[in-house]
Amino acid sequence: MQIKFTGYKVLKWLDGVDSRILLGLVFCLECLIAWADYLTGPLMPFEFFFLLPIGLAAFFLRSFWAYFFAMLSALAVIPVLSQLFVTSFTPPIVMEFFSRMIVYLVFAWLGVKLRQLLNELDRLASQDSLTAAARGRFFYEFGTAELARSFRSKSPLCLVFIDLDNFKEVNDNQGHQLGDQLLVAVADTIKANLRQGDIFGRLGGDEFAILLAQTSREEAKTITRRMRENLLAAIGRFETRVTFSIGVVTYLADKPVTIAELVALADSAMYAVKRSTKNAIRYVVA
Numbered sequence: 001m002q003i004k005f006t007g008y009k010v011l012k013w014l015d016g017v018d019s020r021i022l023l024g025l026v027f028c029l030e031c032l033i034a035w036a037d038y039l040t041g042p043l044m045p046f047e048f049f050f051l052l053p054i055g056l057a058a059f060f061l062r063s064f065w066a067y068f069f070a071m072l073s074a075l076a077v078i079p080v081l082s083q084l085f086v087t088s089f090t091p092p093i094v095m096e097f098f099s100r101m102i103v104y105l106v107f108a109w110l111g112v113k114l115r116q117l118l119n120e121l122d123r124l125a126s127q128d129s130l131t132a133a134a135r136g137r138f139f140y141e142f143g144t145a146e147l148a149r150s151f152r153s154k155s156p157l158c159l160v161f162i163d164l165d166n167f168k169e170v171n172d173n174q175g176h177q178l179g180d181q182l183l184v185a186v187a188d189t190i191k192a193n194l195r196q197g198d199i200f201g202r203l204g205g206d207e208f209a210i211l212l213a214q215t216s217r218e219e220a221k222t223i224t225r226r227m228r229e230n231l232l233a234a235i236g237r238f239e240t241r242v243t244f245s246i247g248v249v250t251y252l253a254d255k256p257v258t259i260a261e262l263v264a265l266a267d268s269a270m271y272a273v274k275r276s277t278k279n280a281i282r283y284v285v286a
């Protein structure tokens with residue numbers, strides 16, 4: 001368990017390293033292995049070491065680089081084996097080059113596929129199966145990273161908390177399945193209103209949260225008003241009494257806060273609406 005956790009942390013850490021720096025490091029590693037291979041001569045087997053830069057490229061760089069390093073690793077065999085022959089293009093060297101090339105390319109392809117599979121598993125684990133919004137824990141995780149970015153760059157952000165009004169009636173009167181369809185329509189409408197960098201999560205049965213990245217209070221007002229209108233229009237066909245109570249907190253990036261504190265503030269703003277009229281938006285500042 002401990003090993004798995006550490007491995008996951010290393011993976012996440014490497015994912016966060018700038019891809020140009022990582023590319024440079026992988027290239028240096030490749031050169032180092034090729035150089036050591038050349039110096040130690042053809043009798044010292046080095047082929048397994050080349051799997052390291054190929055694997056790193058497949059996992060943490062674009063797939064192009066995995067195939068690039070696979071080719072480079074195969075080419076590295078030529079100067080090493082040339083030490084045994086008068087010319088570089090003798091049949092044994094050409095054969096060795098092609099067989100290594102095939103093995104390395106297959107390894108690169110497997111690495112790329114494995115990474116895609118892990119990304120897909122990550123996506124499935126982080127998403128709510130009904131609405132495809134981020135699950136609560138992941139919303140907090142993604143939100144924490146965005147909050148840190150906001151504090152560093154001193155750019156404000158807003159957190160929106162949306163709770164459906166009278167949703168229980170839909171389940172009770174029209175059935176759970178229709179309730180599900182309504183939740184999907186709500187989530188799809190929210191997603192259609194998101195911009196690059198915004199984070200959308202489902203925090204409870206009929207509770208959704210949106211982190212509007214790099215957004216001022218005034219911008220949040222425009223976005224949430226439009227979103228509420230779109231939401232009401234989207235659920236019109238269900239003929240229910242469902243409306244939306246919405247709380248919005250603006251973080252001015254002037255002091256450190258946690259995502260849980262912002263959610264709590266937006267939640268209580270939403271509850272203030274819920275206790276009074278429902279179907280409205282309340283704005284507060286953190």
Ligand SMILES: Nc1nc2c(ncn2[C@@H]2O[C@H](COP(=O)(O)OP(=O)(O)OP(=O)(O)O)[C@@H](O)[C@H]2O)c(=O)[nH]1
Pocket residue numbers: 130163164165166167168169171175176177178179180183204205206274
């Ligand atoms: N169809 C469906 N219903 C769900 C799901 N998750 C939670 N619910 C229901 O959502 C309802 C939420 O209850 P409340 O928020 O207390 O009910 P409400 O009628 O919206 O009440 P107010 O928020 O006070 O207006 C409950 O009936 C839950 O059973 C789900 O995934 N699908």
